[in-house]
Amino acid sequence: MERIIGKLARKYKTNNPFEIARELNILIRFVSMPEGTRGLYYRKLRRRFIVIDSELDENWQRIVCAHELGHDRLHPGLSRFWIDEYTFFNSGKYERQANLFALRLLTYNIDMQEDESLNAYLLRCGIPKELHSTFI
Template identity: 40%
Template sequence: MCYEKEAVDKLIKKYKTCDPFELCDYMNIQVRYSDIGEYRGMYRYSKRNQFITINTSVPDELLKIVCGHEIGHAVLHRGINRIFMDTTFFSPSKYERQADRVSAYLALANWDKRDLYGLSIDEIYGLTDIPIEYLWLVIGK
């Protein structure tokens, strides 16, 4: 099992939810909305406080995806002293790909694997609205 999937499974088991906004509440991560230019989301850790900022221009159907991505940074990269900013769905950065996987696993957690078995990535996208680029990271071959 991959590192990101294990991290998501631990979160879901501990907090009994896969909803990124509920996870933020449980994990004491402050979520804010602001115009942050070209960035969809940003995670920041400062003085034992965690913040996620989501761009006010993010469409409603992507809010959980963006928040889930930033939770990926909170869970996997908190000790790294830098600000993570997400601008595209498919970033070449190792850290961005890991955060993308966390977001995808969180989004897929509500789906019964039997309902998705044998479906193409395009078909899964049609059912789940999880960005295809994220799906490729977790189930693409």
């Protein structure tokens, strides 16, 4: 995962998931989504899409974009809906991996300051408290 993130960030000279997705020709759409759904990733006719809840604030949209980008990079060809419906696999594993991908991407090349706590560092990187336990 670290190698994939480093390669993306170096190639596109950013850790901004929106810019990386654009460079990878992943189409991003903002729509009002049902309660409990922040975003999703899917492929259709060889086109890739990230759909993000338009009701989220900019920071959460960035996190969701990074998470869905993680699915594109780590789980090509897999759909959570397909996994849930047709297999006995635990889709939670893939969700945790995508969360970790998002956090590592959004903190890539941002160093902790001296005497800065992990929580303060993550907040400075725009990571909400709800996701801090994923990073540890």
